[in-house]
Amino acid sequence: MADNLSFTLNGKPVTLSVDGDRMLLWVVRTELGLTGTKFGCGKGFCGACTVLVDKKAVRSCHFPVKQAAGKEVMTIEGLAQNGTLHPLQEAFAEQDALQCGFCTPGMILGAYSFLLENPRPSRDDIIKAMEGHLCRCGAHKRIVQAIETAAKGMQGAK
């Protein structure tokens, strides 16, 4: 059943006629054409599909799109501003905190949401926060380092 839903996507308003029970992941990747959000497991185990809804990380593979109505949705495509990478993106790129790169968009958005809540995390805080994100290539060490670096870079910034 189609519902008319409106929300903002990466800062721009969108209105869709879509079955509100469908998962946000598929609507973002198909109707909205943004493929940076990845399908990894479909059950919320891996974190590859993480997006932000009102700045909180959610697993879009089991987040019904109707719950996004009236809210701000941000995907990885919305993180860099006018071509300038966010400190998290900078740190991931500079510190080689990725290999195949498939889990990276979800990792970065998961870390972003966490850093908004906890701008001065300890290493243990970071590990705890990222525990639900899987990386098969084993880039964990560099991901933790990149988040530590980005946390410093984000202080004072939004």
Add this chain to the structure above:
Amino acid sequence: MSEAEYDSIAHGHESGLGPISRRDFLKYTGGGIVVFFFAEGSWAAQRGLPTDFNAFLQVGEDGRVTCFTGKIEMGQGIITSLPQMLADELDVPVDSVDIVMGDTSLCPWDGGTHGSMSTRGFGPPLRKAAAEARQVLLELAAEKLDVPLERLQTKDGVVFDQAHAEKKATYAQLTQGKKIERQLKQEPHLKDVSEFKVMGKPRARTDARQKVTGQAQFAADIRAPGMAYAAILRPPAHGAKLRNADTSAAEKMAGVQVIRDNDLIAVLHEKPDMAEAALKEVKSDFDVPEAAVDDKTIFQHLLDVATGRGRESQTKGDVDAAAKQAKLTVEKTYYNSYVAHAPTETHSAFAKIENDTVTVWASTQAPFRLQEEIARALEVSPDKVRVITPFVGGGFGGKGRCIPAVEAARLAKLAKKPVQVVYSRAEEFFYDTFRPAAIVKVKSGLDDSGKFVFWDYGVYFAGDRGAACFYDVPNLRTTSYSETKPGMEAHLFATGAWRAPSNNTNTFGRESHVDMLAAEAKIDPVEFRLKNLTDERMIRVLKAAAEKFGWTPAKRPAAAGRGFGVACGIDSGTYVTTMAEVEVNKDTGEVQPKRVVCAMDQGITVNPEGQAMQIEGCITMGLGYALTEEVHFKGGDILDVNFGSYKLPRFSWLPEIETVLVENKELTPQGGGEPAVITMGAVIANAVFDATGARLFQLPMTGERIKEAISKSV
């Protein structure tokens, strides 16, 4: 080269879209210098393909350099390191090098990306081709500048007169209007390590920006107007036969197209989740064979089906006679479970057919083999099939085949529209080519001084990569058993290469056993290994690891809940020693890795940063097969359908990781992406032994198994 030019080659060459010929390439590229070269082994000759080239590089008229290779990027980082090698020999800034990978219409035939061969096998000829191109540029400059060849030098894409530096020409100026073709035949002079400016220096990944912004495209990200997503009916178990399927309910759903073609039953929809939902409406009935084997009985099954006729890969002295002389003999059996590749990106493909030509974007490690497979399935000639490999989201040996690509091509043909097939996580587990369950039996003995007297080693169903004994043993035999009794199968489902195939199992068996011998002889395990090694490379690597780790000889096991382990191994020409510190919770049996140090001698290091990354990845990934990863199954039914029961390493497992690259400038680069994973089973088993006094004989060492081993050891 511009994208339009790529397209003009891809769509233009006369023979259609088959393996690109030299004539095709020269016709459609702009001018400049092209050097054709051949890399790797004998596969081309075996296949009756030309052996004069399987790669080329071009110095374009704009001075940019492009390398064309059938290799693919799946995280291992060759997109960054191959250009480094090229840039150094050619004397150009590394940023002026482009690399085109894994496109069957742009790149020459290639056997696939595996076996840690990209840098080891492809690197040396790539460097030679670059040196050859540099030679051509020098000759052109000699003529243009009217300067004797021997006075000329190159730097940063410029040839200049050493006597009069103002006399110079850029590569772009030299190649302008030229069309020069060279075949690499002779052995051009390669630079010495001391001359390297780019190689040996850390270089950040060139694909990082695309990957952190979501711009990097994987096969599931390809879109085209009018496309459909397919969900395919799958059997409940391997070996199951479809009795009947009723698709009528699905057919009635809005927007659903049902395709039935022999064994292939698919529902198509313009939304992937709707296709998935429609598949649930397909009623099916399968004959499922009775489950005779499961993950608990598999090892007995393997021993039952084995003929016991082995292949001896290593023999020395008289093992049977020597066995009687040994003062201390240990005989043990080691078990290793099925392990999944579980790449974060499931196998995915997108296919479209235009003007009789099939173009398929696929997550594959072997685009050219896939091209042939698709051609067979569609009954067309391979030159009507183009496979493009975008970024691959992890492979680890599991993407040698890409079944969804064949299915997408078949469906695109039948549905007359572009089709995408993306495995669900359950399909990914079901169709994975698991690392085989395997068994290692070792009987070995020492003399009074703790020196080896004999070593009798047999490996069942893992293969013999990494089985060879590198300790100094006077009487030795290494045997590989893979033959099954007539009509009997070892495995109920597909198995295949998993990062450093065979070697994880062999190194677990050998290094666990060596550790047991050391403990029985009451000698520190590092001291014991050094006492029994004559291989200088291994001695150097072991000592480097011990120094970095701060290994202190001690009586083991200390059984203090905290333990230290060591394991050594050789893979893909690379020597590895890993040391680990773990904490074991004796109540739960859970292991917390605290610190891992890995020392590696892999010859010349092209990109130290990339190499460190690969070692870290091997260590972290290796903790999975050491501690939790095993495939649960009952007959052909794969019980693991997601990451709830199949447990991958997580952030909380992360030990402190340190890597040591042991310098060896005499040796060309050896394997880098696999070797450090081989030691992880044994190093953790040995550390767990030190921590608890309990010896684990089976991987993975789950909490349950460790608890059980502890209860037996007291």
